[in-house]
């Protein structure tokens with residue numbers, strides 16, 4: 565009986581081995597397939613919210629200047645665009661004023677100093693020096 569039982573057990577062992585080998589193979593294949601097609605959890609891109617506000621449009625601060633010299637405004641007639649800042653600088657040794665006839669602006673300008681006014685509305689601005697009525701000039705804003 566033992567002679568016949570031995571081959572059976574050997575067959576059984578072989579069978580088990582074969583099954584085990586297959587299982588191993590399957591496991592290996594499965595494992596490899598998992599790693600192969602495994603969707604590696606890509607770390608969510610930590611997009612740092614760089615909240616950059618849209619830059620403001622460049623300030624259109626056009627500027628122009630008028631000299632006050634020898635009891636006159638130079639230039640006597642100036643044309644500028646809306647939004648232009650005009651600066652009057654007194655190069656005389658006496659105080660003058662920059663006085664708009666219609667009252668848009670009025671400032672005393674002492675020797676060596678200056679006065680600035682930004683024209684925000686189109687129009688013709690006649691002005692004069694309140695101290696020296698002969699000093700007149702005009703600024704046209706378009």
Ligand SMILES: [Cu+2]
Pocket residue numbers: 635659660661693694695696699
């Ligand atoms: Cu004057």
